[in-house]
Amino acid sequence: MRNVLTIARRELMAYLQSPVGYVIVAVLLLIDGLLFNAFALGAGAHLSTNVLQQFFHFSSGVAVIAAILLSMRLFAEERQIGTMVLLRTAPVSEWEIVAGKFLSVLVFLGGMIALTVYMPLLIMVNGKVTIGHILIGYLGVLLIGTSAIAIGIFASALTRSQVLAAIVAGAIFVSLLICWLLARVTEPPLSSVFEHLAIHNLNFRPFKEGVLHLRHVVYYLSVTYLFLLLSVRALAARRWS
Amino acid sequence: MISAQTLTKYFGEQPAVRDASFEIRSGEVIGFLGLNGAGKTTILRMLAGDLLPSGGRILIDGQDLAERPRHLGRQVGFLPEHPPLYPAMTVRDYLRYVARLRGVRGGQLGGAVDGAIGRAGLIDVAGRLAGELSHGFQKRLGIAQAIVHAPQLVILDEPTAGLDPVQIVEMRQLIRSLAGDHTVIVSSHHLPEVRETCDRLILLKRGEVVASGTTAELTSSISGGGGALMVTLRGHEPRARELLGKIAGVSSVERVASVGEEFILAVQADDDVRAEAARTLVQGGLDLLKLGFQRDELEGVFIELTSDERAGGGHA
Numbered sequence: 359m360r361n362v363l364t365i366a367r368r369e370l371m372a373y374l375q376s377p378v379g380y381v382i383v384a385v386l387l388l389i390d391g392l393l394f395n396a397f398a399l400g401a402g403a404h405l406s407t408n409v410l411q412q413f414f415h416f417s418s419g420v421a422v423i424a425a426i427l428l429s430m431r432l433f434a435e436e437r438q439i440g441t442m443v444l445l446r447t448a449p450v451s452e453w454e455i456v457a458g459k460f461l462s463v464l465v466f467l468g469g470m471i472a473l474t475v476y477m478p479l480l481i482m483v484n485g486k487v488t489i490g491h492i493l494i495g496y497l498g499v500l501l502i503g504t505s506a507i508a509i510g511i512f513a514s515a516l517t518r519s520q521v522l523a524a525i526v527a528g529a530i531f532v533s534l535l536i537c538w539l540l541a542r543v544t545e546p547p548l549s550s551v552f553e554h555l556a557i558h559n560l561n562f563r564p565f566k567e568g569v570l571h572l573r574h575v576v577y578y579l580s581v582t583y584l585f586l587l588l589s590v591r592a593l594a595a596r597r598w599s
Numbered sequence: 600m601i602s603a604q605t606l607t608k609y610f611g612e613q614p615a616v617r618d619a620s621f622e623i624r625s626g627e628v629i630g631f632l633g634l635n636g637a638g639k640t641t642i643l644r645m646l647a648g649d650l651l652p653s654g655g656r657i658l659i660d661g662q663d664l665a666e667r668p669r670h671l672g673r674q675v676g677f678l679p680e681h682p683p684l685y686p687a688m689t690v691r692d693y694l695r696y697v698a699r700l701r702g703v704r705g706g707q708l709g710g711a712v713d714g715a716i717g718r719a720g721l722i723d724v725a726g727r728l729a730g731e732l733s734h735g736f737q738k739r740l741g742i743a744q745a746i747v748h749a750p751q752l753v754i755l756d757e758p759t760a761g762l763d764p765v766q767i768v769e770m771r772q773l774i775r776s777l778a779g780d781h782t783v784i785v786s787s788h789h790l791p792e793v794r795e796t797c798d799r800l801i802l803l804k805r806g807e808v809v810a811s812g813t814t815a816e817l818t819s820s821i822s823g824g825g826g827a828l829m830v831t832l833r834g835h836e837p838r839a840r841e842l843l844g845k846i847a848g849v850s851s852v853e854r855v856a857s858v859g860e861e862f863i864l865a866v867q868a869d870d871d872v873r874a875e876a877a878r879t880l881v882q883g884g885l886d887l888l889k890l891g892f893q894r895d896e897l898e899g900v901f902i903e904l905t906s907d908e909r910a911g912g913g914h915a
Contacts, residue, residue, distance in 0.1 A: 360704070364699040368685075439683075443683050444683045446648070447672060
């Protein structure tokens with residue numbers, strides 16, 4: 359665990375000391391706020407529950423984009439500047455390396471998501487939403503963001519180009535996203551498989567509605583675990599070349 | 600301490616290292632010498648645990664590196680050809696990170712970092728960003744990160760590459776200063792480099808170990824013992840050969856080169872016959888222009904063993 363924290367601390371400092379992390383967060387928070395103002399609040403009267411659902415809908419997208427942009431550098435940059443060798447020759451396992459990197463982005467992303475809390479609080483003060491709804495919605499945003507971090511880490515472990523890593527991660531995420539469309543055009547039981555594989559539609563909707571089902575939590579944790587495992591395998595394979 | 604047994608590495612179908620076997624004793628400074636593409640970096644990466652071998656094994660203190668890579672990772676420090684630095688970290692923060700990564704904890708951390716900074720001559724730049732350092736200081740920082748956790752084995756891949764002459768001399772001194780506390784492995788394709796700093800050399804050619812030993816051992820394995828005395832003269836060559844041939848202990852006299860009236864003779868002798876040769880030649884009426892042992896015998900060995908013209912190759 360000490361090794362995980364050592365790596366996570368260095369990565370977190372890299373985000374905090376570089377303007378890139380701040381720029382990504384600032385731009386995405388601005389977009390989140392504008393979307394909230396334009397669409398969630400909009401013109402005319404809205405049910406506060408609907409406004410909150412819209413907020414979590416936008417926030418999930420912003421969290422996914424932030425996760426991919428923040429994680430694209432994690433391994434690609436190390437390979438670009440030749441520092442991967444430090445990690446490979448240290449008495450640290452591939453799991454500890456991946457976990458440390460994952461933890462750093464999770465903390466940074468968590469901080470970014472926390473900065474949006476004023477929006478649901480505004481809804482709570484001016485409308486009728488429960489704290490439970492807010493907490494479950496945020497849990498969903500964090501979980502989908504967590505999955506996107508794992509996908510971003512995996513893509514970053516494949517290439518030394520950060521841009522390519524972001525593109526690959528985006529492609530993987532979109533593939534999982536459009537599963538709900540595939541569910542529409544296929545017959546059962548295949549349509550059911552696609553429906554449950556879709557990373558946003560069926561699996562995220564309950565969170566934004568304030569409903570917590572364990573199976574959706576398990577889904578996001580499974581996606582996260584799968585891509586972290588693939589990242590570990592990709593790193594281990596690199597030791598042969 | 601370190602034993603490599605039939606170490607082999609393939610990149611695709613291409614063998615980079617083939618059946619390389621060698622032993623390195625504790626406290627030695629060993630030089631891996633070979634032309635570009637000889638397999639030096641590949642062997643060093645495998646010794647550092649950065650690359651897995653396709654065949655063979657590496658034993659460190661009798662333990663297989665493949666079986667206990669994490670434990671042995673604490674015993675090895677590695678400087679690749681390009682120092683693995685984070686440009687946005689200060690020298691001190693970087694070394695603290697590397698030390699933590701290599702298992703240095705708590706109260707030992709500060710002392711380990713200060714020790715590495717002092718030893719690598721980085722005190723004046725300890726607060727500066729790694730990316731702002733000159734190439735020479737970046738190399739020094741690379742060495743500092745390789746020794747910060749006090750490993751038994753320090754592996755340095757081309758440590759003087761890209762340095763200016765003054766920095767090269769400083770780097771040699773730094774490498775020599777590591778001997779004793781650490782076993783040091785240095786690679787280079789530059790012969791004077793390893794000759795100055797290493798106790799023993801391992802010569803590589805196309806991924807194979809073609810010879811190993813001290814400078815004297817390697818020289819003697821090729822020339823059959825004793826270096827040639829090179830005599831540059833002006834005058835009558837047959838007379839010079841006759842006079843030199845009469846000196847006790849001289850086994851052969853051969854012309855190496857001639858330009859105009861000047862010629863160079865290579866004298867093979869069992870003893871040091873410089874004084875007598877000089878006296879005899881001058882008394883014999885010849886102009887003695889230069890006399891001395893062949894300065895770069897090892898250069899000849901290096902070229903002999905690593906060039907493609909040589910038929911076969913054996914272990915010294």
